[in-house]
Amino acid sequence: MVPKSLLWVLLALPALWWAVAAVQPDADLEALLHPTGELSARLLIAALVVTPLVRLVPRWRGLIRYRRAIGVAAFGYGLLHLVFYVIAMGSLDDMLAELGARGIWTGWLALLLMLPLALTSNQAAVRALGRSWKPLQRLAYPAALLTLLHWVFVHDGLTSALLHFVPLALLEATRFLPSQRRFA
């Protein structure tokens, strides 16, 4: 079993790499948008597949303890993606001009939905929110849907985005299968 602290370090490594790449004199921030956004989406998917995966394969229930770190990292890379976007655009006017494009507002909204999730991903918030913590965390599903739409629209193509989200959709679908243990 990987210690959680090691997982946090591993999850932070790509950010370090991209931060170094971004401060190079000839850095092309536009080119860093795709990898940061893609990693954020991958981590969001990874966090979301844990529950249906463990339901399918109860032996893997140990994965649950990593879910929070993965989810917070998904937000972190979303934020890095946004920071690179803002720097690459370099103009508030240009950003406002494209805010209405469906490929852009979907991204803003997805990250906005992930913000309260990241802020409440700690024990103090879990205790303070009590029974409303779980319904709040379910915002991850609309966030994932918006992330998929953002990807499809901004990238002018379905293939890559769908290849990422179809596994998530399939796993979510297995929740509607009758539980095998219950009927055993």
Next chain:
Amino acid sequence: MKLIISALALSLAAAVAVPASATGVMTCQGDKAKWQSIAKLTDTIIKDGWKVRKAKVDGGCYEVYGTTPEGDRVEAYFDPITLEKLYVSRRGEVLFQKAK
């Protein structure tokens, strides 16, 4: 059960393996020997009032990241042989498409 898990593993592998560069919205055919230079394209459109941030080949077309004379920050595709403007989009929102 094993089948579901294998199908998932396979689709995940495919997702990771598909190259990120394959954008695929526009493709241009035509003899590469007849291509004009990409510098000729950027010179021409800069004279027309464009600002060019980056120009490269994508799908056999010239793809330009820049700002139009109207002030829209866009991604535009040009025919590498005729240098004709084919397609202009802003984050997937189509602003111009050459009539077929």
